[in-house]
Amino acid sequence: MNERVVVVVVVGPTAAGKTRLACDLAERLGAEIVSADSQQCYRGLDAATAKPTLEERARAPHHLLDVAEPDEQLDAAAFVKLADAAIADIGKRGKRVIVAGGTGLWIRALLRGLLAAPGRSEEFRAELRRVQETIGLAGLHERLGHIDPQAAQAIRPTDRVRIERALEVHALTGRRLSELQQTHGFAEERYAPLFLHVAPPREILWDRIGKRTREMFQSGDLERETRRLLARIAEVPAAARVLKIIGYGEMASALRGTCSTQQAEERVAARTRRYAKRQGTWFRRDAGPPLAWPIDLPGLCDRASRWYEGRPG
Template identity: 50%
Template sequence: MAPTANRHRCNVGKPQLVVIAGPTASGKTALGVELAGRCNAEIVSADSRQVYRYLDIGTAKPTSHERRAVRHHLLDVVEPEAGFDVARFRRLAQAAIDDMRRRGKRVVVVGGTGLYIRALTRGLCAGPPADAALRARLRQQEAEVGGDFLHRRLQQLDPPAAARLHPHDTLRLVRALEVVLLSGTPLSQWQARHGFREQPFDTLMIGLKPDRARLYERIGQRCREMVQGGLVEELRGLWQRGYSPDLPVLQTIGYAQMRRVLENRSGLEEALTDMAQHTRRLAKRQMTWFRAEPEMCWFEPGQVNRIWTMVARFFQI
């Protein structure tokens, strides 16, 4: 049974927000649009890939219909070659929330990037400042050695951090390596010391927990729908715009597999199988992350009315 909203009211008087989290393909976007439409809210996207312009199909951005129905923030924020990190997300999300509150809008945060959600709701573990030269060296080493070089190195230096990151998540792998190489202390230890005890908001955490077999079926279906919807053409279009195939964001799930198709290194069915497999692994890591959130209220994706009852009580509608 899902817990009641009363357990979340220790921060009464602070700005309120509802978070809808869960693994990829669990129905977060549709639920967020439904709930936001019912409670005069706007949505803050907490997705580390949807911030990039032109990456629409491969990142499963909300449809044009969903975006017309409810205003979304933090979509299409930066160009594909630009860097984007959790600190910038937090700044932009806070600015969007401040603007929404001034206009009398409620706030719903929707996404599967657990680090972004944690930073927004419980504070940010800063670590040492960025070092552009070190980052460049790490990326150069990855390009020269190939494979999962960065991930393998992080497994040696910070196994807990490596366990949470996809081998192709170059941005976060570089940051985790940067932290341990500059400070001598693994990122996982920085995070443990921080404790994430800040509470800037009165937050209701809603987690979607689909049946595993159904989720995996949905992942396979979504991957095929992405290809049928033009994922290969989207990637080709990015290349034609002048974006390098080696950009970190284009090494992520979906784009990496379709690159092999375009370069005649893989057949489409083989690429689809690999894409679905990597997406299932991502979903597993996301669930591991969100299960560690003590305030998460878990629901099956179809329990919209039960979720709405909790949200309405939380917002006192």
């Protein structure tokens, strides 16, 4: 091992059991957990984001949960800055570090560095939204296809955030996002990671997603959080951006009467399954094949201990 800080990185699709495994490992290895989740960072959004419970947080210290308000924009660059600080603090106190989460882009940025790209331009974004009102998101994606075909092919036509970013980078730099990505290569080695890719068999994962969805609707937690969120949006319209998080937009539609609660629940389960598929594809590429199922916790503890001690294997 070189001087890079050694970290264990627990990744996988939603409902795979990342939080449980991270807590189990942290308890046994004297580690603290740095969350790498682009949804769990927001205060007041607990039910639909499967944020670690108070009981789970009591098992091991967690970092980067509840660090932003719903109307605040927390991107990969901001996450890396916060995560670097948290990891440094944990190390100073002689503790080990576990990074756990399902936001692949954030984890990649933390471990391999960020592109040398400009920051957000609110002026450009506002202009882009005005254009979108005329030609729609599909029109923006088509425009990206003319400017940067490689980026357009890699970005789903419904992924507004990434479409806007690719167009923004080109507008501000005159260079294609795909070109910058190829130049960067994501080859920087900022930490020394041991990936633990958690992914249950498909039938088990689908069952967990269904159960989690039913519980968030039946408990009333999702409805209560969505009502509070809608009240905040009335005062701070920028908070509406988090309605894209799976669960809140669907419940908002049910509360507004544009669909039934049952329809909202079915849509949440379906969207979550699609999201889990995309996460699985990402992590198989970035983190390698999933761990054998069921999880061998003693074996993983031994493997992680040796990694922390500089004895890979």
